Amino acid sequence: MHGSRKDSQELSKSILQTAKALFEEHGVEAVSMHQIAKAAGIGQGTLYRRYANKGDLCMMLLKENFSELIEELKSDLQQSAHLPPCERLCCVFRKLFLFHEKRSKLLGEIHAHRKMEHKKTDFFQSPPYTFLHHTISDLLEEANRSRKSPIADPAVTAHFFISALSPHTYMHLRDTYEYTPERIADLFCESFVKPLCG
Amino acid sequence: MHGSRKDSQELSKSILQTAKALFEEHGVEAVSMHQIAKAAGIGQGTLYRRYANKGDLCMMLLKENFSELIEELKSDLQQSAHLPPCERLCCVFRKLFLFHEKRSKLLGEIHAHRKMEHKKTDFFQSPPYTFLHHTISDLLEEANRSRKSPIADPAVTAHFFISALSPHTYMHLRDTYEYTPERIADLFCESFVKPLCG
DNA sequence: TTGACTTCCGGACAATTGTCCGGTAATATT
DNA sequence: AATATTACCGGACAATTGTCCGGAAGTCAA
Numbered sequence: 001m002h003g004s005r006k007d008s009q010e011l012s013k014s015i016l017q018t019a020k021a022l023f024e025e026h027g028v029e030a031v032s033m034h035q036i037a038k039a040a041g042i043g044q045g046t047l048y049r050r051y052a053n054k055g056d057l058c059m060m061l062l063k064e065n066f067s068e069l070i071e072e073l074k075s076d077l078q079q080s081a082h083l084p085p086c087e088r089l090c091c092v093f094r095k096l097f098l099f100h101e102k103r104s105k106l107l108g109e110i111h112a113h114r115k116m117e118h119k120k121t122d123f124f125q126s127p128p129y130t131f132l133h134h135t136i137s138d139l140l141e142e143a144n145r146s147r148k149s150p151i152a153d154p155a156v157t158a159h160f161f162i163s164a165l166s167p168h169t170y171m172h173l174r175d176t177y178e179y180t181p182e183r184i185a186d187l188f189c190e191s192f193v194k195p196l197c198g
Numbered sequence: 199m200h201g202s203r204k205d206s207q208e209l210s211k212s213i214l215q216t217a218k219a220l221f222e223e224h225g226v227e228a229v230s231m232h233q234i235a236k237a238a239g240i241g242q243g244t245l246y247r248r249y250a251n252k253g254d255l256c257m258m259l260l261k262e263n264f265s266e267l268i269e270e271l272k273s274d275l276q277q278s279a280h281l282p283p284c285e286r287l288c289c290v291f292r293k294l295f296l297f298h299e300k301r302s303k304l305l306g307e308i309h310a311h312r313k314m315e316h317k318k319t320d321f322f323q324s325p326p327y328t329f330l331h332h333t334i335s336d337l338l339e340e341a342n343r344s345r346k347s348p349i350a351d352p353a354v355t356a357h358f359f360i361s362a363l364s365p366h367t368y369m370h371l372r373d374t375y376e377y378t379p380e381r382i383a384d385l386f387c388e389s390f391v392k393p394l395c396g
Numbered sequence: 397t398t399g400a401c402t403t404c405c406g407g408a409c410a411a412t413t414g415t416c417c418g419g420t421a422a423t424a425t426t
Numbered sequence: 427a428a429t430a431t432t433a434c435c436g437g438a439c440a441a442t443t444g445t446c447c448g449g450a451a452g453t454c455a456a
Binding site for chain 4: 243250251
């Protein structure tokens with residue numbers, strides 16, 4: 001097709017590395033796109049052509065982490081396939097809260113750039129969200145089989161679950177009550193998952 | 199103290215009216231602060247001195263609506279004090295989803311302007327949030343009395359409940375599944391409130 | 397009325413985001 | 427090799443947000 005497909009990938013990698021370094025040095029919110037472009041030795045147009053906005057760039061920075069998380073979750077779920085679905089759900093949420101603990105700044109930036117109408121880079125269509133939603137939906141459906149009064153729409157319930165995991169709320173709980181991620185995950189599961197089980 | 203306390207209030211009112219009109223004409227996201235200031239016949243500095251940002255202005259626009267909502271909730275809760283706490287919780291959430299239906303654009307703008315570190319205009323400290331949180335916490339504590347395994351920390355659970363009500367998630371459910379607000383509220387209560395009751 | 401003090405106003409200004417377009421280099425065509 | 431085509435680059439540019447400061451206006455005291 002065109003000349004520098006490989007160079008292009010290397011450039012993307014170099015941009016992400018530059019951004020990561022700047023984020024770690026000055027904090028995510030303090031770094032501008034202009035700054036990133038300049039530090040990466042490219043023009044702003046080039047940066048924006050690859051990443052629609054800062055949230056998008058953060059999403060790409062988290063892509064590897066998301067992949068790892070997803071693989072971990074898949075592996076965990078396979079290994080614990082014999083456990084009741086609710087317990088597997090709790091494992092998933094525990095992992096998610098630990099993930100939030102480390103990545104809250106980037107996740108917050110992603111959330112901050114979500115626009116109401118912007119359907120193009122829709123968070124709900126992103127691979128991490130769809131995977132998570134699918135996983136939770138499936139577990140809820142499985143849990144439904146052993147419930148006397150099944151949940152009417154596990155897909156909708158799964159969306160609510162994920163919504164409750166917002167970075168803002170997590171940070172607020174962490175800072176206000178000074179709970180550990182494990183404690184927060186336990187409280188979450190106790191409030192919303194355990195009551196769903198027999 | 200100073201000369202025009204009353205004029206100042208009138209100016210605030212006129213600013214809010216102007217903003218409301220512009221929002222209704224062009225949509226909330228399409229209107230800039232500069233535009234609002236110009237239309238209101240004031241400088242940008244004056245506008246920003248009264249409202250720290252667009253989200254703050256939206257919050258003030260919703261202040262009356264919030265007050266009405268809060269009064270309605272108080273009245274409802276008093277009248278239905280004899281019902282089990284879970285049913286009262288469901289009523290609260292139903293009202294909240296109906297509120298979202300009408301105010302989603304403004305609520306979304308408020309959420310969009312939340313910053314991670316910004317503790318000054320913290321959403322979690324705003325009167326509507328604290329009222330809501332307090333109300334839900336109390337109902338959960340009341341529900342706890344008749345539960346064999348009480349919720350460990352109703353305050354934290356209440357934060358999660360509110361987090362699940364995010365405008366983005368609500369809009370997504372509405373647009374994707376084409377459910378009515380009532381249906382969404384029912385699904386929410388069925389998923390998270392009913393399982394908490396005996 | 398004058399003068400000191402306080403409060404508020406509003407546009408100029410800086411910073412940031414996101415878009416656009418002229419230029420360049422690599423590829424395909426003849 | 428010469429030309430046409432395509433993809434891409436990057437800075438200039440417009441739009442928006444949020445800040446700042448000179449100045450107007452009102453208050454109080456003498």
